[in-house]
Amino acid sequence: MAITSIKNLKEFSTNNERLEGAHLLCPGCAHSMIVRELLNCTDDNLVVATNTGCLEVSTAVYPYTSWDTSWIHIGFENAATAAAGAEAMYKARKRKGTLKDPDAPVKFVAFGGDGSTYDIGFQWLSGAVERGHDFTYICLDNENYANTGGQRSSATPTGAHTSTAQAGRVSYGKKQKKKDMVAIMAAHGAPYVAQLSPNKWKSMAKGFQKALETEGPCFINTVSACTTEWKFDPKDTIHVTDLATDSLMFPIYEIINGTELNILYRPKNIIPVEEYLAAQGRYRHLFKPENRHVIDMIQKEVNEKWEYLQRREEARV
């Protein structure tokens, strides 16, 4: 595989972009930062499948496409299966000798938001990973159905306000915990699973390249700060993402073959989750006196998760 140099940003910047501008994503959207980085991690030909969601409705609205690669969108739930189908066709045609350029290196990639990954497309993803197709699935996790105006998903964290899990006089927002998708995908025995974040571009690029290079199904959950629904200024996307990784709300780690867990980023100064929450309008209500306990609860869970990840890393099981 033709992986590109990620030694430093200068080297990385010599890549030729394959996601064009004038897509319709919001100013400051992290989705396109993540997608661009994936596309720049390899020079191989790509077949990209995308679930319905912000990325899809913003990059392929007739009469425009922003993709300089082969690209397909079918429905909300089935990008993993579209990629799997294309991958199966590639294998069949390679065997039969009907490919136009049989030696051209190719990678299969699927993108989905957390709505299509954690919720409606969960089964399709699970099936494609279980069958062992050679593809990389990347979840652009902005923790809500941003494309339809910010409804809750099973990736929405406790305490966040969404339009279908609202904060109000008698509610502090979403009551349930965020689904641990990384653990679920690791439990499939996928050869490479990770949670990565665009503010740590190099660890993200390394993870992307590992996934692309690994034969078999790989899953990566990426943190995609959503200026519109998390409610922060578009210029602050990377700042908010820094708070996410440094408060350990989004720990960055990989799990190889379902067992070997490696933490990929240890903040020098771990900041309280309160700072992360305070930077976003969706958590504003938590700073009312009656909701203080929710912040304490979130902090406790973050601490426990970090402890768990470190013990898993140490135990190598």
Added chain:
Amino acid sequence: MAEKMELNEIEVWDGNHAAAQALRQAQVDVVAAYPITPSTPIVEGYGAFMANGYIDGEFVMVESEHAAMSGCVGASAAGGRVATATSSQGFMLMIEVLYQASGMRLPIVLNVVNRAVASPLNVRGDHGDMYAGRDSGWIQLDAFNAQEVYDLNLCAFKIGEDINVRLPVMVHQDGFTTSHTAQNIRPLSDDEAYAFVGDFKPVDEMLDFSKAVTYGAQTEEDWHYEHKAKQHRALMDSYTVIDRVFEEFEKKTGREYKRLETYMMDDAEVAIVALGATVETCILAAKQLREEEGIKAGVVAPRCIRPFPFNEMRDVLANVKAVATLDHSAPMGAMGMLYNEVAGAMVSTQDRPLITNFIYGLGGRDFSINEAKRIFREQKGHADVGYITTEIQQFSGLRGPKLGFYEMKRS
């Protein structure tokens, strides 16, 4: 390379095995499928070919029918021959993706082994699933027996993949009645069959990396209408290719297919319009009535449900006095589909026959030759007095009080 299979001049196959054999001979590149009664033996049969070295393509057993059609769409856009099979609930789960496949103009072949749709759950044959697909933008071919299942599968690839068509094609057969009933089949040899179907010709393939293509873009009000209208036109115009492929098939095998099949219609006074295995029942009934009672009965059967053979229907029924349309699906609040299609065709001509509608055989209830004869006789009664003497829509073979709706309005 896949091994060839030596076939006898006459094989004993049921409809499912006939479909599996046709898929093998067409050298499908990707079959993505999920098993469901009564179509399961198609994918089981294909799996057996796979396990024994008869298949070069990929066989992807997915986790649901929705995923089966999703995998087919991804595979087809990647530029190769694709097929699958399903029934009933699986078909219903697939419906979202059926529209996406046709909208993207992907020539996938889907074997639909017709079965009733729950609730209540039922594994037997009726046409509930087939009818649910009629607005999905697919060409729908209907086989009335196992030989036709085999023949129409080979034709389906050639029709759908034609550069002037590029549409997905369903091949329907009746659950159990056709799918599980073994009969004598005359297959082509592997070489002849593949030569007839021909190599797949990719269009806008995702695996041609010299030019990137985007599949599945969104279109809003400025563009959606033209796209859907164009898709409709492609479906309407596909009849020329269907006719040509049927002609080529006849030259090769001597077996003749028409988009609208007609039996004993030259001098028919009364007719039944039906689909599926029932057509054969009605043909036998018509023959017997002609011999025993001198009733000039005939049978009309759309081989092609979509595009609907509107002109052909109008022509063949022009001189018929009374017609019964038989719908093997619960109409739920309206006349049955065949009634509506036939009435729609006949209302555009001066010579309108009296048209009635029978709902029959839901959930696999038997439809006998005697019942077909009774329906013919009833039409003869209408023809003789010049009006419909019964309710326009009736339920055939239903227990309890007679169920019927609407009467003819006479001035």
Added chain:
Amino acid sequence: MKGVLATDKRGVRELGAEEMVGWDEVTQGVVLPSFDQPIGNAALLRPEERAYSDFNSYTATVASWRVIKPVYNRDICIDCQNCWVWCPDTSIISRDKQMLGIDYDHCKGCGVCVEVCPTNPKSLLMFAEAEAPEDALAKWPEKKKKEKKD
């Protein structure tokens, strides 16, 4: 330079103002070709070397989305490429490890590039959309002294 910063087809069409092409031009199956001719793997070609089709959003502009715009000061820039890697709109034009400028056809004015710029003073600053680049550069702030922490 002109050929890189503004190639012939880039940003020539306002979104939503496309000519409503007729019946024949509507593509079969809504398939959109990214390029007019087979160009091979785009990863091996720079944008100015690609035969973009009219269906590629490269040919469209979102400049009208902007109310403020980033202005680039070459004199201070250290070509770290932070702005390049985090630009959500593929609007930082970099070639051969050098930052060349901003693609104003595709920039939406989010301001991320300014936030991630590490130089002192920053090499990218936001100005009103109407501000002329030379006026903006004339107003560039001096190097900030590090504030002592209390």
